[in-house]
Amino acid sequence: MYALNYVKVKSLAEAAKMLASNPEAKLMAGGMTLVPTLKQRLAQPSHLVDIGALPELRGITAKAGTLTIGAATKHHDVATSAVAKKAIPSLAYLAGLIGDPQVRNLGTIGGSVANNDPAADYPAAVLGLGATVVTNKREIAADDYFQGMFTTALEEGEIITRIVFPVPRRAAYAKFAHPASGYAMAGVFVAQTSDGTRVAVTGAGPGVFRWKAAETALGKNPKAAAIEGVALDAGEMNEDIHATREYRANLVRVMAKRAIAQLR
């Protein structure tokens, strides 16, 4: 790790000020991606602005058909929250699949969504449920927020404060974990909402994406069999030493079917 200044801020305003006055500063919540990157000297921020302990960024609340999760809420807290489990059980289930117990007790939803790792779990839920990403400046619809691998609609100095999930009629997440890393090799979040069915895929492609052909098919017939022959372009999938595009495309279909079978 290169030498840097670590600042544990006391308020969101202080964090925004630190970012504004230090162009090389980086925000940190749980640090589960950032700290390993720093340890390998792959990043050299001037400041680490730690917002992980800000009380205004934590908490899980349900009201009026929405579930709101503060950006600095830990994965473990979501996974074990009675409120989350009641409102959107598939979301609590997804949180319990992230990393290992150590990661789940440090990593945060805001950090995951801000980082937008193409194999992270949360982006599938945020996009699949059509959630709203709320920042210190504005509200961003999930469909506008994710812009490909490690890229989001967030502007310089913009800080996620909470994620607002509409409570779906039914939803489910099925994940095929990468055998080495535990990240999603393919993770599919299926949600049935009042506006129709949404299918979001993480891990398989260069960024989280909606499988719209499957959404259309499920709109007509909400059964796993409905997506059997639905188009999915393997050419759009990732390929590496671990798996071919064809294998990843297959996993997307299989995980989607398993998610559909588990809708609740």
Add this chain to the structure above:
Amino acid sequence: MSTSAHSHHDPKMRVEDVRLITGGGKYAADWNFPGQLHAQFVRSDRAHAVIVAVNTEAARKHPGVKGVFTGADAVRAGYTKPPHSLTFAGVNGMKARAPERPVLAHGKVRFVGEALALVVAESAAAAADAAELIEIEYRDLPAVVSPEGALADGAPQLHEDVVPGNLALETEAGDAAAVEAAFANAAHITRLKLEVTRVAPNPMEPRACLVNHDPADDSYLFHVCSQGITTLRKQLSAYTSVSEDRIRFELGDVGGGFGQRTPAYPEYCALMIAAKETGRPVRWVSTRSEGFLSDTHGRGNIIEGALALDRDARFLAMRLEWVNDMGAYLSPASPGHIRNTTICMTGVYRIPALYAHYRVALTNTTPVSSYRGAGRPDIAYVVERLVSQAAAELDVDAAELRRRNFIPPEAFPYKTPTGSTYEYADLPGVLDKALRLADWKGFPKRRARAEKRGKLRGLGISTVIENSGAGQAAKDEVELELDAHGTVVAYTVSKAQGHSHETTLAMIVADALGLPLDRVEVRQCAPGKQQLQGNHTGGSRTTVGAGSVCHLAALKLIEHGRSLAALDLGVEPSQVEYAKGVFRSRESGRSVRLGDLAKNGAVSVVGEGKFGSTFPNGCHIVEVEIDPETGTTEIASYATVDDCGKVINHTVVEGQLHGGIAQGAGQVFGEQIVYDPGTGQLLTGSFMDYCMPRAGMLREISTEEHPTPSKVSPLGVKGMGESGCTASLPALANAVVDALRPLGVGHLDMPMTPAKLWHAVRTARKGGN
């Protein structure tokens, strides 16, 4: 499982458990000395290149830097010729071609991760910062990472004239003519080309080394992860020409070794240069990333095998063509895994004619060395895959084919066609027990049930034997020291890396002396006791060697004590009886306690012994279920019957078996070192890409023992630290292939990942393969 009659304490609890499990262990990186400097190595970021220039000026000026060393310093020190033990003769009297390896690369770099400069500074951060300031000018050379590619015409030459054709050694074993004749008359020949993949052993503790230099006698004190001081000391001395008596150690706990912690690494010798030059202790702690690049890898063999059978499916002959990948240099411990493949080449079978031909290749990759089993798992994998393949081709039950070809109990001691002699094994007895334990006959029903659930169920078996226990040291010595409290300390030069020596060796001494376990303490590689001779811990040899000597030393202590007690009691030694820590004169009824003998000073005896190979053997039977939709394999059941001779502590033995099986499962299902074939970059250099086995992979292992005591040592034990790994590789692989065989899949190489299995299923169902 029955409890050993020799157990004097709770057999489930090991002496070291509480310390190691609660974080009380003291590992190499836990040692610190006042005034110590911190080391950072600069490593090659390319696989093959000429080092045109190394500019260290900016690094030397960096605040806190106390020294910068390069290949020129290594050459100046004369630290250029690593020892190696590829000493057996090759084809036509060929001798191994051993390239030089300056402890910091000089002239050329030959693999990604090779250290070529060393910075020492007042802090680890300063050393790391300064290391980035070192400018290296390279001239890139084409690289070759596959051993077959390295041996091909026109391949890039790693060591030019020293190792022409990148061929370090060509050697052979067995009788080529006899094999050829047998093949000519065979009714059936089974052929497989198999890869025993290159893997990274990955002990939990990263490599670390702290070197103090004492100018008074020009000696070095090491705190280092080690599997025992004798081998490491000998190799360090050979590499540096520093005499062995000037190399000393202080060791705490060691967090895993698997062979990878045996050799004298060049980094250690470079630290010696820095410690002497700066006059300060120098401390280096590897990162996991550095470990992937610079800790020796394991296995890395490609084998073309052929097994000839007669019309009754009896084995006639076997021929193996090996290409052994050694990486860029010969590691000091590298050849063991070649030789071991000849010792047990015949496996558990009577195969009249055997021939193996080896081509040992150098490649632009991390050097390869012994890894748990060191060739024994490799040969067992080849033989057992061939046997199961032959069974499938001939439609003979895989267990029946094995039974038909077993070396029968009455044929022991059995001299194999490659010149080794197996002591004893009751193979039919082991097999029968395993078939019952695994309910072999019930498999078709379980397969049918799995099919209804959409799963492909496979049954795999391996029956294996391996040489274990023998070491290269002239003898094993153990010193027992008795104090006035009647406590006995056993000093050894072997070193546990999680093997529970403090339990097993103490039980042996306590048992022989009739003392409670808490009266015996085991100290390994202790300062002041490093003149003792003996083998390091590796090759499953500590209980056979050091353990047997613990027993002999205890008997010697009794005899020595008897004569001392006789003086006290005023009788002849023959009139003194010993039991449970007390010497007693039957005539007078008077007695002397063991501790009383040491009231005027500790009483010490040194026991010694030299022991040959023992031959643990066993049968592992596995059932797997493959999900054809995702290619995921689930280990549905795992049964083992092992003959590891007399068992001292069942918990320790089970732990060794479980660990070995998990390591085998890791290699079969996920682990593999992969290099980019073009650039020679390591593609699996972290746990993000290198797939370690997970605890949930093996939920239950049913274990039974079938002990036949060995006569090699007075304890009747057989070395069994590696047998789990040896047996599990072929058993698991055979099970996977068996699951897919009904689809027409006849062959798969490790790692049998979900992606690979899904493709195999898909290709087969399309009618391909």
